[in-house]
Amino acid sequence: MEKPEFEPQILASRQGVSFRLVRGQTLVECVITTAALEAHFWLEDRADDxxxxxxxxxxxxxxxxxxxxxxxxxxxxxxxxxxxxFGRH
Structure with a gap:
């Protein structure tokens, strides 16, 4: 299993998880919403951190x-x- 390059963080609003990707010499900030995790990764509603x-x-x-x-x-x-x-792929 591939590991994130940087530790993911739950947003203060709990509406998503932030993570970073390395693109060349640049760090790109990324967020996946908790709605996406619930819809496509079987995260249960109101899950703990x-x-x-x-x-x-x-x-x-x-x-x-x-x-x-x-x-x-x-x-x-x-x-x-x-x-x-995720629905398109």
Whole structure:
């Protein structure tokens, strides 16, 4: 299983998990919403922090692949992944 390059963090609002990708010499800030984790990674509603991070780590390879594709299609300083991003693939 692939591990995140930097430790993921749950957003203060608990609406997502932030993580970073390395693209060349640049760090790209990324967020996957908890709605996406619930819809496509079987995260239960109102999960605790430990379960949210475990679900993120378990799905990291797929999450990273989608984040990288989105970054290639829309270069920028930040990527936000929502349920729609996973529904198309």
């Amino acid at each position: 430990l379960r949210i991070l475990r679900t993120f780590r378990d799905g990291y390879s797929r999450i990273r692949a989608i984040a990288e594709r989105k970054l290639l299609a829309h270069p920028g300083a930040r990527v936000e992944l929502t349920p729609d991003d």
